[in-house]
Every structure is written in structure tokens, then in C-alpha cells.
Amino acid sequence: MKRKYPGGTAMNENIVLVTGMSGAGKSSAMNALEDLGYYCIDNFPKELLPNLEELLEKKSAKYKSVALSVSAIDYVYFVKYFDNNTNRIQIIFLDCNDDELLLRYRFTRRQHPMIASNRASTLEDAIEMERDYFDHLQENAQNTFHVDTTKLTTQALANRIRHRFRTNEKTEFTITFQSFGFKHGVPMDADEIIDVRFLPNPFYEPSLRDKTGNQEEVYNYVMTADETREFVKKLTDYLDFTFASYDRQNKSHMIVAIGCTGGQHRSVSICNYLFDRYKDTYRCFKSHRDIEDNAESERNGDFQ
Numbered sequence: 001m002k003r004k005y006p007g008g009t010a011m012n013e014n015i016v017l018v019t020g021m022s023g024a025g026k027s028s029a030m031n032a033l034e035d036l037g038y039y040c041i042d043n044f045p046k047e048l049l050p051n052l053e054e055l056l057e058k059k060s061a062k063y064k065s066v067a068l069s070v071s072a073i074d075y076v077y078f079v080k081y082f083d084n085n086t087n088r089i090q091i092i093f094l095d096c097n098d099d100e101l102l103l104r105y106r107f108t109r110r111q112h113p114m115i116a117s118n119r120a121s122t123l124e125d126a127i128e129m130e131r132d133y134f135d136h137l138q139e140n141a142q143n144t145f146h147v148d149t150t151k152l153t154t155q156a157l158a159n160r161i162r163h164r165f166r167t168n169e170k171t172e173f174t175i176t177f178q179s180f181g182f183k184h185g186v187p188m189d190a191d192e193i194i195d196v197r198f199l200p201n202p203f204y205e206p207s208l209r210d211k212t213g214n215q216e217e218v219y220n221y222v223m224t225a226d227e228t229r230e231f232v233k234k235l236t237d238y239l240d241f242t243f244a245s246y247d248r249q250n251k252s253h254m255i256v257a258i259g260c261t262g263g264q265h266r267s268v269s270i271c272n273y274l275f276d277r278y279k280d281t282y283r284c285f286k287s288h289r290d291i292e293d294n295a296e297s298e299r300n301g302d303f304q
Contacts, residue, residue, distance in 0.1 A: 095146065
């Protein structure tokens with residue numbers, strides 16, 4: 001569907017801007033969108049924005065879905081341009097903590113855009129300056145898909161993009177259950193955070209300490225406790241209502257993060273329980289962020 005904007009010209013509405021901190025995964029996000037059939041353009045110059053209209057007006061199926069990778073410096077120009085032309089633009093905002101960005105740049109030895117443009121002389125200053133560019137911008141929760149890639153693998157990021165932006169006519173409501181450890185930090189992109197640190201802790205059982213909630217003996221230890229039984233009943237009552245409400249409101253994706261101290265036992269067990277409970281009702285995925293062999297698990301075990 002196309003929409004008329006001032007001047008009477010029709011604009012393509014299936015447009016995605018990919019932006020965020022340099023090193024947070026814009027290239028991986030663009031690759032995932034390309035796999036979905038988007039026509040992807042990296043670093044489209046803001047000076048050519050007036051010419052973008054002609055491209056988007058083309059009736060070729062090639063330009064039915066378009067994704068543009070945009071830098072921090074140019075981001076505001078693109079947002080203002082599309083605000084004047086269409087209200088159907090979607091934004092992928094990729095973030096990552098500063099320490100991880102430093103490690104990624106030092107590992108790849110790539111030059112940060114802020115240094116390449118002579119706006120900063122050190123990597124630390126470049127990251128700080130780029131973050132300042134974004135901090136003053138108010139993100140619109142209605143059209144911005146925010147992803148914290150600090151703990152995500154490239155494959156996990158690509159899966160989230162593909163799940164969220166697949167171009168089928170009806171977007172199926174999807175839920176990602178993610179376990180994590182509070183001592184490693186709270187996931188920045190979670191919609192709900194469930195704290196399970198009050199549940200009995202298998203860490204204090206010597207035979208269970210080095211195992212995880214993916215193993216039957218740990219799972220049973222957590223899930224058969226009286227506190228867990230009572231908690232799970234109250235939690236699922238809440239989630240039943242929440243998921244149904246969001247589904248009715250056409251929310252496309254929700255991340256439920258379950259945290260314990262280390263992200264190994266209790267949170268993993270509860271995450272696995274919730275995934276199994278809801279996978280036949282909604283399109284569900286799960287991820288155990290702080291387990292060393294972590295992999296984001298797709299419904300029915302297709303992706304391990």
C-alpha cells in the first residue's frame with residue numbers, strides 16, 4: 001500500500017532505517033534484511049535524499065521493500081525527511097555497551113566513522129561522541145525496534161531481525177524468552193524483566209553447582225520447590241493476560257527476560273518452562289544469554 005504525501009506523489013511505505021552505534025551490528029542487520037527480500041543500501045548519502053523519491057516511486061518489485069543503513073551523523077536528516085513524506089517508516093536501533101564496542105573495534109582494527117571524519121582522535125572519544133549524537137534524540141516506541149547486541153551472536157541478531165521484519169502479510173505475534181544473570185547486567189531490549197533470585201538456588205547444592213537449568217536434575221530441583229510452584233501460577237496468570245492483550249493490539253514481538261544471580265540455574269529453568277508452556281499458543285523462541293554454549297533456540301528445536 002502507498003500513501004500520498006504533500007505534493008501528491010506516492011511513497012513506498014515498507015521502508016526500514018538501520019541505525020545505532022557503530023560496531024553494534026548494522027552490517028549484520030542489513031544482511032538479515034537482504035535475506036528477507038529488502039533492497040538494501042549502505043550509507044546512503046543525505047545529499048541524495050531528494051533523489052530517493054524517484055527510486056521509491058519505481059513500480060518494480062525490486063523496490064517494494066527498502067532498507068537504508070544510516071550513520072549517527074545523518075540519522076536526524078533521514079528521520080526529518082521521512083516525517084515529511086510518510087509515517088510508515090520503521091527504525092532498527094542497534095546498541096551495545098561501550099566496553100564491548102571497544103573490544104570489537106580493537107579486534108577488527110577497523111576505523112571508527114567519527115575518527116574517519118576527523119570528529120574524534122581516539123576510539124574512546126569517538127564512541128562517546130557518537131553516543132552523544134543519539135542521546136538527545138527521542139526514539140518513537142511505536143516504530144523503533146531497539147536491540148542491545150552486547151551479548152548477542154551475529155546469528156542471534158540476524159534471527160531477531162528476520163523474526164521481526166519478515167514481509168508476510170500478517171505478522172505473527174512472537175515471544176522471546178531470555179534467561180540472564182543480574183551480575184552480568186540487565187538486557188537493555190527486554191520488554192519484561194522477571195526476577196527469580198528469591199527461588200531456591202541449586203548453586204548451593206555441590207552436585208548441581210556446575211550444571212545448568214538445561215539439565216533435568218537442576219530443572220527438577222527448581223521447578224518442584226513449593227515457592228516455584230506458587231510463583232509460576234501467579235506469573236503465568238499475569239503473562240496469559242499480558243500476551244493476549246499485546247496480541248490483540250497487534251504488537252509483533254515481545255522479549256521476556258528472566259534473571260537470577262548468575263544466569264545458570266533458576267533463570268534457565270524458568271525460561272525453559274515458559275517456552276514449553278507458550279510455544280503451542282504463540283510463536284516462541286528462547287535464549288540463554290549467560291551460558292557459555294549459549295544459542296538462541298527456535299520453536300520446536302529447529303535452531304540450537
